[in-house]
Amino acid sequence: MNILYKFFSSIVTTVVLLALYASAASVATFIENDFGTSVAKYLVYNSWLFNVLHLFLVINMITAFFKYKMFEPKRLSMFLFHFAFIVIVVGAAITRFISYEGSMHIREGDTSNKILSYISYLQIEINNGEFVYKSETPVNFNAVSGNKFNEDIDFDNEEFSIYLKEVIPNAIEKIVTAENGEPIVVFTFLNNNIKNDVTIKYGEIKWVGDQLFCFGTNPPKNAFYMDYANDTLYFMNDEEVSFSMMRDTVEGKIAAKILNPLLNGFLYTWGTNALVLNRVYPKAKTELRSMGVKSTGGQNALIFDITNNNQTQELLVFGRENYIGKQNRVTSGKYAINISYGSKEIELPFSLKLDDFVLEKYPGSSSPAAYESFVTLTDDRVSKVEQHKIFMNSVL
Template structure:
């Protein structure tokens, strides 16, 4: 088949259709996808990839296995080829006929699994729900880690979140410029230390470092602050040796003594003793160990003072899964750059760490986030069965009640 077409300059071109070429290519593709050899090769590749991913996950963690295998485009292509192969074989061998019911069930189930995997991978989200017996929850903790940024000037708030997978083998790059309130902010990820622990070591040219336990709205925080730093912990601002606003808890190290000053009255009591009293607001007072200091819904216990020290981050190794990743950011505003250290990892709720720059509070958190569900689950009963004569669990089951107020539905499972 051919078509004649006359151009503007009077010349005549013959446009040949390529239907024969298209049919030839389609025939090759049909033979390829309907071949048993293709099926065997694809399944072997799939099994090999899954096996390798299992070993990677066991040695380096889930995030590395996702980065190298599960979330790679090659693994997605392999899924697609297997799905097409199964669909072509389904019609070629007429598996919809009653006499081929067993083959029909196998191929149809595999196709459904691949479709479900594609939905999970591209258009849905996964998470885990932590719920105690008798409690009700409608929140899950995402399996994906997010880098969440918040900038607050007490009038307006800028928020952003980016799904990330920082691990020992990925590039670990992040650089974002933010225009907020007619100000330019630059946030650059300088370094990622996998499975990091923070050690405080003595240093001749170091500065004073204070370690204390701070209870804010019944949430316990272990806080380390260096001389010259400001740090937000929950809704409380701490300033160590710097000019502090009225709402800050001020610390200073003078003549080998640690002092504090608060804008509110502080109650104190000595642990394991009957000594107690009150300290007036805005009164510079020595801060001692073994004392509990409390105000409003806050409480503080001083753990240790390091007169001259520095902090060192050390990785426990890429094969360790016990620690959190340490992310070191450079945050630039008004030509001033500050360093912010953030800890986090997947499957743990990210805790925000903050710095102040002028009137702005800049906070970053790294880790999983809470996702609200359109329904709620109540754990009615949790049954744990053990092996006879052993404390090892043999099996468990949960009885839950699902409540969906959108359609007035209550179901027990």
């Protein structure tokens, strides 16, 4: 015990630990600049070595209290400096291991009680129409991690295997023309006020939100059916569809289960859904391409093999951190299997309202000089309503 005390209270140990800490933080900064935040977290910030380094620094500070008798009034400034460091590290440890963190987006005049988690989750849902199986796993898929995931699920006396076959970082789905290709349709679809940019290939059945799309194959019940023939794209729906020309006053209705042309420049609506055709490729194919590990504009593409009843289906899932994951679905008999990848919304026990946001700029420039937010904090649990001003990056 005496040896450990001498080791941790040594000034040499302090210098070495601080040098290691500064070096690790510097390396993490360069990694984050070149490969992104997720890689820096994986290699440095969330590594067990970095956690041990924090622990050693805290022990070093505590032993310094006794060695240099910092409890005496004349050494109060030294005591406060060391104690503040310990409080910061303990607070960070609580956030890291016990609590959670995320970002809250509030427009001026709006109120929010939800944050978007900094951690990405792989969420799996299996629905048989009566019961639902759900699971979520925190993940960090990036350019340098192993990117492995495999889950065997026993649900409703059925075996399901979810295997992550490949991860393509910062991927985009590129459509290229090909002589031996098939028709591909690109459209924008609004489902329950959620916008989706959809690409569907000939012969494909795809779920977008709670709407099923079918292109060039026998349409299941309640599917929005599309077909391509004689250089024209047709559609048929199980319910009546309203249409309007976006650049004119032309509008009308199309009866259910009637094949009609699907045209550019028209808005098609039914129920809580809206669709706009973007482009039709008569002969094309899709290719997944990575924009490189340094790019920040794309999403990670996850390719899964989903096996049930000795039948394996491939499912492509796009997602990234700081964005809510969108469900992607395949069906196997009576089972609907949904997988999403990305951040998730976390509901808070209090709410914040952004009353006013003030941005000051440098004279003759558009660069911000300072900013401040005026917010109202509401906590119904204790009947609390407080108004606060947050200047720049100050802490509330």
